[in-house]
Amino acid sequence: METIAHLSLGFGVALTLKNIALCFVGCLVGTLIGVLPGVGPIATISILLPITFGLDPTGALIMLAGIYYGAQYGGSTTAILVNIPGEATSVVTTLDGHQMAKQGRAGVALGTAAIGSFFAGCVATVIIAALGAPLTRLALLFGPAEYFSLMVMGLCFAVVLARGSILKAFCMIMLGLLFSTVGTDLETGQERLTFGIASLADGIDFSVLAMGVFGFAEVLRNLEAPEARDVVKGKIGRLLPGWSDIKQCIKPVLRGTAIGGTLGILPGNGAVLGPFASYTMEKKIAKDPSRFGRGAIEGVAGPESANNAGAQTAFIPLLTLGIPPNAVMALMVGAMTIHGIIPGPQVMTRNPELFWGMIASMWLGNLMLLVINLPLVGIWVKLLQVPYRLMFPAILIFCCIGIYSVNNQPLDVAFTALFGLFGYLLIKLGFEPAPMLLGFVLGKLMEEKLRQALIISRGSFLTFVERPISAGLLVVAVLVLAIALLPSIAKKREEVFTE
Numbered sequence: 001m002e003t004i005a006h007l008s009l010g011f012g013v014a015l016t017l018k019n020i021a022l023c024f025v026g027c028l029v030g031t032l033i034g035v036l037p038g039v040g041p042i043a044t045i046s047i048l049l050p051i052t053f054g055l056d057p058t059g060a061l062i063m064l065a066g067i068y069y070g071a072q073y074g075g076s077t078t079a080i081l082v083n084i085p086g087e088a089t090s091v092v093t094t095l096d097g098h099q100m101a102k103q104g105r106a107g108v109a110l111g112t113a114a115i116g117s118f119f120a121g122c123v124a125t126v127i128i129a130a131l132g133a134p135l136t137r138l139a140l141l142f143g144p145a146e147y148f149s150l151m152v153m154g155l156c157f158a159v160v161l162a163r164g165s166i167l168k169a170f171c172m173i174m175l176g177l178l179f180s181t182v183g184t185d186l187e188t189g190q191e192r193l194t195f196g197i198a199s200l201a202d203g204i205d206f207s208v209l210a211m212g213v214f215g216f217a218e219v220l221r222n223l224e225a226p227e228a229r230d231v232v233k234g235k236i237g238r239l240l241p242g243w244s245d246i247k248q249c250i251k252p253v254l255r256g257t258a259i260g261g262t263l264g265i266l267p268g269n270g271a272v273l274g275p276f277a278s279y280t281m282e283k284k285i286a287k288d289p290s291r292f293g294r295g296a297i298e299g300v301a302g303p304e305s306a307n308n309a310g311a312q313t314a315f316i317p318l319l320t321l322g323i324p325p326n327a328v329m330a331l332m333v334g335a336m337t338i339h340g341i342i343p344g345p346q347v348m349t350r351n352p353e354l355f356w357g358m359i360a361s362m363w364l365g366n367l368m369l370l371v372i373n374l375p376l377v378g379i380w381v382k383l384l385q386v387p388y389r390l391m392f393p394a395i396l397i398f399c400c401i402g403i404y405s406v407n408n409q410p411l412d413v414a415f416t417a418l419f420g421l422f423g424y425l426l427i428k429l430g431f432e433p434a435p436m437l438l439g440f441v442l443g444k445l446m447e448e449k450l451r452q453a454l455i456i457s458r459g460s461f462l463t464f465v466e467r468p469i470s471a472g473l474l475v476v477a478v479l480v481l482a483i484a485l486l487p488s489i490a491k492k493r494e495e496v497f498t499e
Helices: 002-014 017-035 041-054 057-082 093-102 106-139 144-161 166-180 206-224 243-265 270-285 298-313 315-321 327-338 346-350 352-373 377-383 388-407 410-428 434-456 468-485 487-498
Strands: none
Touching: 002 017, 002 352, 017 041, 017 057, 017 352, 017 377, 041 057, 041 206, 041 327, 041 388, 057 093, 057 106, 057 298, 057 327, 057 352, 057 377, 093 106, 093 298, 106 243, 106 298, 106 315, 106 346, 106 352, 144 166, 144 434, 144 468, 166 434, 206 327, 206 388, 206 410, 206 434, 243 270, 243 298, 243 315, 270 298, 298 315, 315 327, 315 346, 315 352, 327 434, 346 352, 388 410
16 A cells, blocks of 8 residues: 555655656657667766756756667667667667568568567566655665675676676776866865866766766767668568567566566676576577577577566665665766765655656557557668767767766866777776776765775774674675686676676
8 A cells, every 4th residue: 555655655756747747758769879879878867867967856867867778668669670779778778679670571570679678668667666655664774884895796796797807897896996086075075186286086986987988988989980880771561569579478578577687686687687688598598599680589589588678677776765776876866965965775754755756657658669669660760870970079069068068167078088098998898887987986985885884983994894794794705706806707798698
């Protein structure tokens, strides 16, 4: 009964005219940036953060959330019609989706992806609603020591689940933590790592770092790669799959939803790994694995369900514990902080309209995305024919206007460009920037909780192992790192990411 009352409150918030409009804008923009190769949700949310300053917190987060899960829908359109994943989670969809398009079944592939995503999104939203209250009550039992240990465990998972070398991922986490210490120490009033630059006295602005490393760097990376778009020339065909297709898809959609929903909660690349895990499972349990890569509809249904389920369950640790499991959720933490909301279990008790309004808006958003995606396929095909060289000047202009409008400081634009070059260099050297953003967002909170725990324990670090929950979380963190570093596991991990 309590959950029903909360959901009634959520729908009351989500179904206001303003929030319906913001949800629609978010879903439409998300689909658009998912469709357009080279523009991801991280860069887009970074660019749009300044626009949300004039909105109320609930409306702003509803719109940003719509952009994130809307990109999962849009990415499948590009993967199927052009053989280019519009989003990282759509990489697997290219394998069978584009082959189906070449066989004249593009419409069926698009319809399967949309219906699977819709089902998975609705189930994931139910999971968020069901787990929200219990996890929040559990989180309220946490003290500073438990929170610090939880964040350490989250960063360890992020290191293990990041693509590429564990050492490189660890370096990125540490670099993010280092960036978070720049500015004036609130305890002592001493400036740290500012190098005499007055504008750094308040620290590195979150939007400057995010927009530079993900917005500017993404533009540079895409300009370097030659454009080769294999847009399907034939007719799209009927969009609704037939009964025989539906029977083939039911089990893959259910399995994909379960896999994606589970992995989406994990810190790091959990939501990205979901579609890969789903595809691998479908191929292994198939009676004829040779069909995969040649237009198997299960290779579209499973991964597409997994990516949308993972995109939405990623909100669970953010909304209940205040811990972002991936780079997009780190941006959400930044957006919440900008609007004066402290992420964590207090969100449900102090801002129930925000918490339940966002959950209700996800149901609404999934329905909107089903309506947006299928009828507008013709428009998306036309957009896919626009060369990237014509889009990037507009992207850069919006980035510069957005970042300047935050503090009205030209130096912020220069810092953003500098971080853009830095992000591009990281990508060229094989470093993944996402763990760095996670480290940056969690760094200040970790420092705060560390100091609080030490003050309470009168300077004793033993408090982290004397408290059972804190000790348990640290043990899990150490075990995860130790297992990942075992030679046999490390080799298998590299093989999985290479696949």
